Amino acid sequence: MKSETSAVETPSGKGAGDENFPVGSILIAPKLRPHVACFYAFARGADDIADNGALAPEDKLRRLEAFRQTLKGETPPEGKVAPAERLRISLAETEVPLQHGLDLLDAFSRDAVKPRTADWADLLDYCRLSANPVGRYLLDLHGEDRAGWPASDALCSALQVLNHLQDCAKDYRELDRVYLPADWLAAEGVTLQDLTAPAATAGLRRVLNRCLEATEGLLQQADQLAPNLRDTRLALESAAITRLAWRLSGRLWRQDPVARRVALSRPALAGHALAGALRELLRRGLPGGRRPAPARESGRAP
Structure with a gap:
């Protein structure tokens, strides 16, 4: 999926180990950890876009919209965004609402335009x-x-x-x-x-x-x-x-x-x-x- 997402994602290289608090730690049931990892990867990928100083606000919004469309099961012009597609599948499997991911995208979109x-x-x-x-x-x-x-x-x-x-x-x-x-x-x-x-x-x-x-x-x-x-x-x-x-x-x-x-x-x-x-x-x-x-x-x- 890399070729489908290179026009949208701007990975910072940060991972769960860079966070202040445990992300998907061993306390979480093993069967649920992959789903938590999907949610984290989605949030990390979208946050990296919002925090990318080389991107103009309108470009950030465009890229975040590609995340949003993919999460909703649509195909954006740039192609589906891998972390959003994986989360969409995970949410469907676990019957967790999309809204949690959509709310995060609203926050990152706010970061792009409201400093x-x-x-x-x-x-x-x-x-x-x-x-x-x-x-x-x-x-x-x-x-x-x-x-x-x-x-x-x-x-x-x-x-x-x-x-x-x-x-x-x-x-x-x-x-x-x-x-x-x-x-x-x-x-x-x-x-x-x-x-x-x-x-x-x-x-x-x-x-x-x-x-x-x-x-x-x-x-x-x-x-x-x-x-x-x-x-x-x-x-x-x-x-x-x-x-x-x-x-x-x-x-x-x-x-x-x-x-x-x-x-x-x-x-x-x-x-x-x-x-x-x-x-x-x-x-x-x-x-x-x-x-x-x-x-x-x-x-x-x-």
Whole structure:
């Protein structure tokens, strides 16, 4: 299929191993991992187009439309796009709706033409398309009750915001893209030039903290996801990712993402993921173990 897709795809070379959080880890049932891999490859391929600085916005939209047409079972002028075709087949086999993939394409299309974020509500609306479909896809793939969507949405949105905070300076320098709420920046007298400074200014630090405080509210909701999932494997995966999100939030409170990228080391990723999964496993083994999780303390604590 390479010849059919070379006119559309712009692969960055990134893979699941480059992500901050586990993608299709061993906690996912083996029979479902190939489907998760299809969804990830689709998202990665479309995201690479949106992030390609050598492409004009209209060219990005054209290429993303080819993804959309292929996913819907149509044949675009350039020919079917391999990752979208594989996902279309996977979704048909698993009876998961196309909408999750279509929502991602809407987010990447927004990235192609809308480089600024008006306010917190605008940022969450972007997360609704760019992040929340991933969690909803996984819940649908596992046959979970959609009553779990709000907690899943909260986790996915929190992960997206944390990623934006990690990359706030890089996104502006390399992509001319700013996800920090413009009204919060203006309220603190922050200009875009602050994102090119060697370290966060006092005003920018206050904006970052305001984003983190709002994100903690999302993570409090996300804590209720794993305990209420029926599938144990998915619950362990969710608990691991939620713990990692809290830990990354804590680091972003204490460290400066403008001075250097704030991230968890590979050993820390593995250790905290294991701890989160084991905590959920223990809870499930106790009487009444599938009760709502207790409220988490602020990520500001070491």
